[in-house]
Amino acid sequence: MNLVAFFAFLVFLFPPFSFLFPVIPALSGTPRDTLIQAWALDDVLSLDPADIFEVSASEIAGNSYERLLGYDLDDVSKIFGVVAKSWRVSRDGRTIFFKIRKGKRFASGRPLTVADVVFSLHRVIFLEKTPSFIISQFGINKDNVKQAIRQTGNDEFAFTMDRPHALSLVLSCLTATVSSVVDRKLVLSHESDGDYGNGWLRTHYAGSGPFLIRDWSPNEAIFLERNEFYGGQKPWLSRMIYRHIPEQGIRRLLLEKGDVDFARFLGADMLSILEKREDISLLSVPKGMLYYLAFNQKSKPLSHSAVREALKYLVDYQALVDVFSGGRGQVRQFFLPGGLLGSRDETPYHSDVERARSLLAKAGYPDGFSLSMDVRNIMPFTGIAEALQQSFAKGGIRLTLNQIDHRHLLTRYRRREHAIVLAYWGLHYQDPHSNAHAFAFNPDNSKDTRFKTLAWRNSWVAADLTALVKEAALESDIAERSLLYRELQEEVRRRGPYIFLYQEDETVAMRLNIKGLRLGPSFDSNSFRTIVKE
Amino acid sequence: MRLLLFSSPAGRIFFISLYRFSLRIAGFILMLFVTSLGLLAITFLVSRMSPVDPVLVLVGDNVTGEVYRRAYYELGLDKSLLTQFSLYCLKILRGDFGISILTGHPVIDDLRRVFPATIELATLGILIGVLVGVPLGVLAALRENSPFDQGVRFFCLFGYSLPIFWLGPIALSVFYADLGWVSGPGRIDVVYYGTVPSVTGFILFDSALASRWDVFRDGLRHLILPGFFLGYFSFAYISRMTRFLILRELSRGYVLTARIRGFSDFRIIRYHVFRNALPFLVPVIALSYAHLLEGAVITETVFAWPGLGQYMSHALRNADMNAVLGGVIVVGLVFICLNLFSDFLKKLLNSHLH
Numbered sequence: 001m002n003l004v005a006f007f008a009f010l011v012f013l014f015p016p017f018s019f020l021f022p023v024i025p026a027l028s029g030t031p032r033d034t035l036i037q038a039w040a041l042d043d044v045l046s047l048d049p050a051d052i053f054e055v056s057a058s059e060i061a062g063n064s065y066e067r068l069l070g071y072d073l074d075d076v077s078k079i080f081g082v083v084a085k086s087w088r089v090s091r092d093g094r095t096i097f098f099k100i101r102k103g104k105r106f107a108s109g110r111p112l113t114v115a116d117v118v119f120s121l122h123r124v125i126f127l128e129k130t131p132s133f134i135i136s137q138f139g140i141n142k143d144n145v146k147q148a149i150r151q152t153g154n155d156e157f158a159f160t161m162d163r164p165h166a167l168s169l170v171l172s173c174l175t176a177t178v179s180s181v182v183d184r185k186l187v188l189s190h191e192s193d194g195d196y197g198n199g200w201l202r203t204h205y206a207g208s209g210p211f212l213i214r215d216w217s218p219n220e221a222i223f224l225e226r227n228e229f230y231g232g233q234k235p236w237l238s239r240m241i242y243r244h245i246p247e248q249g250i251r252r253l254l255l256e257k258g259d260v261d262f263a264r265f266l267g268a269d270m271l272s273i274l275e276k277r278e279d280i281s282l283l284s285v286p287k288g289m290l291y292y293l294a295f296n297q298k299s300k301p302l303s304h305s306a307v308r309e310a311l312k313y314l315v316d317y318q319a320l321v322d323v324f325s326g327g328r329g330q331v332r333q334f335f336l337p338g339g340l341l342g343s344r345d346e347t348p349y350h351s352d353v354e355r356a357r358s359l360l361a362k363a364g365y366p367d368g369f370s371l372s373m374d375v376r377n378i379m380p381f382t383g384i385a386e387a388l389q390q391s392f393a394k395g396g397i398r399l400t401l402n403q404i405d406h407r408h409l410l411t412r413y414r415r416r417e418h419a420i421v422l423a424y425w426g427l428h429y430q431d432p433h434s435n436a437h438a439f440a441f442n443p444d445n446s447k448d449t450r451f452k453t454l455a456w457r458n459s460w461v462a463a464d465l466t467a468l469v470k471e472a473a474l475e476s477d478i479a480e481r482s483l484l485y486r487e488l489q490e491e492v493r494r495r496g497p498y499i500f501l502y503q504e505d506e507t508v509a510m511r512l513n514i515k516g517l518r519l520g521p522s523f524d525s526n527s528f529r530t531i532v533k534e
Numbered sequence: 535m536r537l538l539l540f541s542s543p544a545g546r547i548f549f550i551s552l553y554r555f556s557l558r559i560a561g562f563i564l565m566l567f568v569t570s571l572g573l574l575a576i577t578f579l580v581s582r583m584s585p586v587d588p589v590l591v592l593v594g595d596n597v598t599g600e601v602y603r604r605a606y607y608e609l610g611l612d613k614s615l616l617t618q619f620s621l622y623c624l625k626i627l628r629g630d631f632g633i634s635i636l637t638g639h640p641v642i643d644d645l646r647r648v649f650p651a652t653i654e655l656a657t658l659g660i661l662i663g664v665l666v667g668v669p670l671g672v673l674a675a676l677r678e679n680s681p682f683d684q685g686v687r688f689f690c691l692f693g694y695s696l697p698i699f700w701l702g703p704i705a706l707s708v709f710y711a712d713l714g715w716v717s718g719p720g721r722i723d724v725v726y727y728g729t730v731p732s733v734t735g736f737i738l739f740d741s742a743l744a745s746r747w748d749v750f751r752d753g754l755r756h757l758i759l760p761g762f763f764l765g766y767f768s769f770a771y772i773s774r775m776t777r778f779l780i781l782r783e784l785s786r787g788y789v790l791t792a793r794i795r796g797f798s799d800f801r802i803i804r805y806h807v808f809r810n811a812l813p814f815l816v817p818v819i820a821l822s823y824a825h826l827l828e829g830a831v832i833t834e835t836v837f838a839w840p841g842l843g844q845y846m847s848h849a850l851r852n853a854d855m856n857a858v859l860g861g862v863i864v865v866g867l868v869f870i871c872l873n874l875f876s877d878f879l880k881k882l883l884n885s886h887l888h
Contacts, residue, residue, distance in 0.1 A: 036724055042848055045591075046638055053594050128601045130594025202638035218637035218644070219848065220840040221724060241724050245838045249703050250719050257711050259718055404585075405851050411587040448599050 029258045032533055033238040035514070038251040039264035041244040042219055048201040049180035050123050053130040055523045058177050060222060060242070062524035065180035065207035068098065068117065069171055073520040073527075076430035077341060079171045083117060083181050083208075085155075087171075093164025093476065100155045105229040106183040107205065107212040118157050119184040121149045123196040131178045134428060137437075138165060138173075166475055168341070172431035177524050182206045210235045210529040219244050235529045236516075255280065255509055261533070263509045267379055268326030274509045281512050284328045284505040285519035288337040288427035291320075291384065291504065293373075295497040297459040299419040301369045302497065310359035312499050314395045316351040320387060321502045324380040328505040334489040335439045335496075337503045339521060341432050341478070342485025348493070356395045368396025373420040374412055377403040384501070385422050413457050425454070427522060432485040433473050440465040440492050458497045465491055566870055571623070573866040577859055578619050586853035591635050622859070631863075632856035636849060641860035644845065649864060650735030651721055652841035655761055655833075656826035662765025663772045664819055670769070671776025672808070676799075678781060686777075690770035698763055702836035705759055717755040719838035726752055760837040764830055768822045775818045779811040786810075813883040820876035824869045 030036045043054040049061050072078035081087070085101040104112040124132050125145040139162025140148045148160045161170070173179075182197075183206040190200035197206075205213035210232065211224040224240040243260060245251045252270045255263035256277070266274070274280050295302035295311075302308065317331040336343040360368060375385040382403060389399045399420070404412070412418050427434045442455035443466050449456060455466075465488060472484040492498065506519060506526075516530040593605045610618050625632065631641035674686040710718045717723065722737055730737075730744040738757075741749035783789065784807060792802045831843040842861060849857035 031725060034725075042636075045636055128604075199638075215728065217647070217727075217840070218639070219844060220721075221727060223727065241727075243720065243724060243838070244840075245719055246835050246844075247703070247719075247838070250706065250836065250838065253703070253707055253711050254718055257718065259723075407586040407591060407852050410590055411585060414587070414590065450599050452599075 030261055031239075035237050035240045035262070035528065035531060035533070036243060036260045037241070037262040037264060038243045038245040038254050038260040039262075040246050040248075041222065041242055042246065044216070044218070044222070046202040047205065047213060047216060048129075048198055049120075049177050049182065049207075050127050050132070050196075051129040051198065051202060052177050056242070058522070058524040059526050060213065060224070061177045061180055061207075062209075062526060063240075063528050064205065064209040064211045064213050064224060064227075065177070065182070066104070066112075066209050067175060067177070068179040068181070069175045071172070071175050071430055071525070073518060073525055076172075076339060076521060077168065079168075079175060083112065084174075089167060093167075094162075095158050095160040096167075096170060097152065097156055097158050100157070101231075102155060104208055104231040106186070106208045107227045107229055108183055108186050109229055110183055110185060112181060112183075112208050114151050114153075114155055114157050116184045117181050118149055118151050119187075120181045121159075121179070122146065123182075123187075123198075124178050125149075126196055127198055129198075131176070131428070134173050134176050134178045138162065138170065163474060164476070165473055166433075166481055168478060168481070169431045169433050169473055172429045172433075176429040181208065183208070211240055233529070236532045237528065240528055252509075255511070258511060261511050261514050266507070266509055268324060268328070271326055271328070271507055271509060279512050280509055281514075282507055282509050283517060283519060284507040286330065286338060286503060286521065287506045287523070288340070288430070288521050289504055290332055290335070290337060290425050291501040292335075292423060292425060293388070293499040293501065294418075294421050294423060294454065294458050296416060296418050296420070296457075297497055298416065299371065301363075301365060301371070302419065304363045305495065306359045306363035307365065308497060310356040310363070310395060311392065311397070312349045313352045313356040313359065314391050314397070315349070315388065315499060315501065316391060317347065317349065317501060320384055323387070324383050325502065325504050328507050329502045331501075332503040333493060333500050335435045335492055335498070335500060336432050336485065336489060337427065337435075337521075340427075340430065342482040342489070343432070344486060344489055349499075351391070353394045360395055360397075365396075368398065370398040370400065371419045372400040372402050373422060374402045374404060374409050374418045375422045376406050376409055378406075381422055381424075388422070414452060416457055416459060430521065433469070436469045436472060436485060436488055439496065439498065440488060441469045442466055454498075455496075460497045462491075462495060465495075562874070566867075569870055570863065570866055573862060574623065574626070574859065575619065577862045578622065578855075579615070581850075581853070581855045581858055582615060582618075584850075584853050586851070588635070588853040588855060591852050591854060626863070631860040634849065634857040634860075635854045636852055636857065641856050644857065645842075645860055645864055646735055648840055648842050648845045651737075651839060652827060652834075652843065654736055654738065654757060655764060655830075655839060655841060656823060658757055658761030659764030659768055659826045660819065660823040662762060663768030663822060666765070667769030667772030668776050668815070671773035672780055672803070674773065675777045675780035675784065676803070683777075686773060690773055693766040693770040698767075698830075698832045699836060702760075702763065702833065705763070706837075709759060716759045717752060719756075719836070721753065721756055721840060722749070723752050723756075760833050760839055763833055764826055768826060771822060772815075772819060776811070776815060779814050780807060783807040783810050809883075813880045816879045816883065817873075817876045820872045820879075824872045827868050827872075828865050 039056065041056050044057045045054060046052060047057060047060065049065050052058055052061050066083050068082065068084050069079050070082045081101065083100060083104065084098045087096050087098045089096050100114045100117060106112055121135060122145055124135050125140055126142060150158055152158045182201065186206040187197035187201055191197045192199050203216055208230065210227060210230045212227040214223040214225050216222045221244060222242040226235050226238050245254065248266050248270060251263040252266055252274065254260040271282060275282055295308060297303045321327060321329045321331055330338060331347050332338070333347050333349055334344045338345065360366060373385060375381050385401050389401060392399050409421065413421055413423070425438065438454045440455055440462065441451060441453050442461050443451060445456060445459060445461045468484065468488050472481055472488060475481040475484060508517065508519065510517065513534045514531060515534060516532045518527040518530055520526055588609060589602055589605045589611070592609065593601055606612060610621060633639070634641050634644055637644055670686050674683045677683050706718065709716045726749045730740045730746050730749050733740050733743055737753035738750060741753060789802060789807060792806060828843065831847045833839065834841045834844040842864070846858060846861040849861065
């Protein structure tokens with residue numbers, strides 16, 4: 001009996017931590033001057049603006065660095081100077097002279113000068129990181145960059161291109177993260193092996209934006225603080241913290257409990273639950289991101305235009321938006337998202353199984369065919385893929401889903417190993433050229449081409465459209481340029497190996513006491529400077 | 535004098551012992567080296583067979599062919615597998631684990647950050663596993679096939695079968711969101727980040743060293759729930775093994791002899807049965823601990839615990855091979871050391887038994 005009592009004591013002493021719980025008070029709520037956000041930060045690979053190309057890091061850079069130019073969040077065609085005060089174009093249209101605003105300071109306290117701007121653009125070209133193509137597409141490379149981007153006065157520098165591109169295109173590119181200005185002296189003091197300070201800046205900060213990046217603990221949190229040297233209206237918040245919470249259900253829980261102020265990237269089902277709560281509000285804004293299907297033209301049935309046309313009639317577009325985005329999105333059947341120069345709102349395709357079947361019969365596939373589709377192994381991709389699998393089955397097309405990790409999918413896509421891929425594509429800058437180049441430009445379909453665009457990845461060659469992309473990029477007349485993009489979209493819709501599905505909104509779920517959040521059409525334009533906690 | 539040392543019997547015994555001890559140490563180092571090398575070679579080969587292109591992670595999706603090729607050469611992917619592996623091993627010998635593509639930090643620094651988080655979690659898990667599992671196992675063996683035994687079996691199977699990705703969020707919503715007994719996901723509340731200097735990397739130790747008891751309490755509150763889950767899974771295993779070992783001992787002749795001689799149940803279990811079962815139980819506990827130290831990926835993901843499991847699975851998905859190999863070395867060494875330690879303990883307990 002003694003023995004039983006002894007073991008029973010051991011067993012029952014330990015598990016009820018419960019006797020401990022009530023005596024340890026929990027912190028609840030977030031500090032008043034601090035904004036805490038929960039989202040999955042595992043896409044952050046670098047904090048160097050010359051290197052940043054992912055969603056999370058773009059948003060952080062957008063709030064901590066100042067770019068050369070900015071754009072109106074309600075009308076992206078209205079571009080204004082941020083670090084630049086003004087600009088003028090040379091007579092031949094190849095050079096733009098930018099004047100720099102005086103009085104700006106970096107978080108280090110050093111004044112921001114034209115030398116910093118020139119250095120920042122130079123290092124983008126020298127480092128040749130992913131986003132460098134935004135600048136190098138104007139014919140600027142390692143050999144000519146010192147001549148092409150050069151200081152021409154105390155507060156002026158010149159930006160010279162190989163050809164006179166459309167001004168709206170060039171200016172849009174200079175609103176991207178890649179045009180962020182870094183503190184030259186600070187960065188160079190950490191240079192190692194001629195890396196222009198990239199090794200150091202990947203994990204540190206050297207900017208002049210409203211917030212400064214205090215610390216980044218990978219897969220844990222990123223800490224931002226108000227930059228007291230910021231030249232514009234200083235943020236109300238003292239601190240902003242991004243917490244890495246990989247599970248969206250846990251992000252929702254934290255928000256409901258009040259331990260974070262924002263929960264980001266929640267699924268449609270979570271948002272519909274949160275929508276009913278009185279202490280939480282939702283803010284949705286269309287983002288320049290599109291869900292689309294792409295067909296590899298090396299795959300036999302897919303290279304037939306009638307087959308592609310048939311597939312477009314087998315999709316229930318509105319149902320995808322309603323189910324997988326909870327209605328927070330718009331059907332888009334052209335390659336440009338809404339609100340951009342030349343974008344088209346028409347929806348010529350709708351679900352029409354009879355028509356699809358007759359098109360398939362015309363193409364010689366009356367009984368359909370079997371194919372595989374590569375898809376990311378997370379929601380909403382898997383859900384959309386299963387819905388498409390069912391829709392396509394109505395036309396006799398048997399889809400096998402190849403559910404794989406994001407990087408695996410990209411590897412296969414870049415190697416052109418897919419048949420069909422369900423993917424997601426976002427604008428790199430707020431100009432139609434960004435998507436036109438991706439979806440229609442393919443001057444060289446060989447394996448070693450310089451341009452591995454989406455058209456190349458799907459082995460789709462349309463020489464006339466490649467020429468049209470070039471022409472539109474050089475067109476200086478805005479109205480004419482808009483017409484060219486409308487034409488280009490129509491051609492890609494008709495002939496291209498894509499089905500554009502829908503454009504998704506970004507929805508932020510937040511506590512009711514948060515006011516003043518401004519969401520832009522891209523993540524680097526989401527602004528937290530104006531946020532106030534009531 | 536030297537001659538005397540060699541020629542005297544005591545001197546000879548001393549040197550023979552020293553010689554045997556040196557042989558053991560050499561054998562241990564050789565085994566450590568060969569096992570680590572084998573582990574590295576297999577991981578290296580498997581990682582190179584990964585369908586993910588590591589260059590893509592490094593340079594991104596939108597670069598020209600030249601940039602891609604340069605990165606390909608910089609990563610040494612143009613060389614033969616054997617050359618790549620030899621070069622990597624040479625770097626490891628110099629203490630250079632390389633830079634993680636994903637975090638931009640040296641892998642060794644990342645490991646210093648994430649491994650203590652996993653150790654904290656695993657240690658609490660194994661403590662629960664042992665303190666609950668062993669007594670439960672003994673009691674279940676003593677009451678074999680009784681309702682108590684059946685109850686323990688059900689409780690253990692329940693713990694073993696329920697998926698953590700389902701149970702974790704439910705536990706969080708009950709104990710954190712509704713009752714407020716424990717803190718939410720993460721290792722510590724964000725307001726406490728950076729408030730105590732990182733000396734050991736363990737939140738509990740560092741906060742205690744800095745006499746920041748508020749931070750200590752907060753760390754403990756975060757640790758309890760994920761630690762309890764890991765403990766639940768390990769005690770399910772430990773209690774079943776304990777029950778089996780005790781039952782095996784109870785069926786031996788010496789127990790009957792002891793009972794005939796009139797020894798009390800407590801004396802038989804405490805001084806004979808448990809002692810004889812212990813050398814077999816130690817490796818079970820050691821291996822359970824080693825498994826927990828690998829990092830429980832799902833538990834760490836659900837509880838946003840920045841540990842080794844989450845770090846390595848993220849690295850593996852993104853073909854960040856330096857990070858994966860660095861993590862594998864740590865896990866491998868932990869396994870080897872725990873195994874050796876349990877062997878040592880087993881021998882020690884056996885000799886006491888003798």
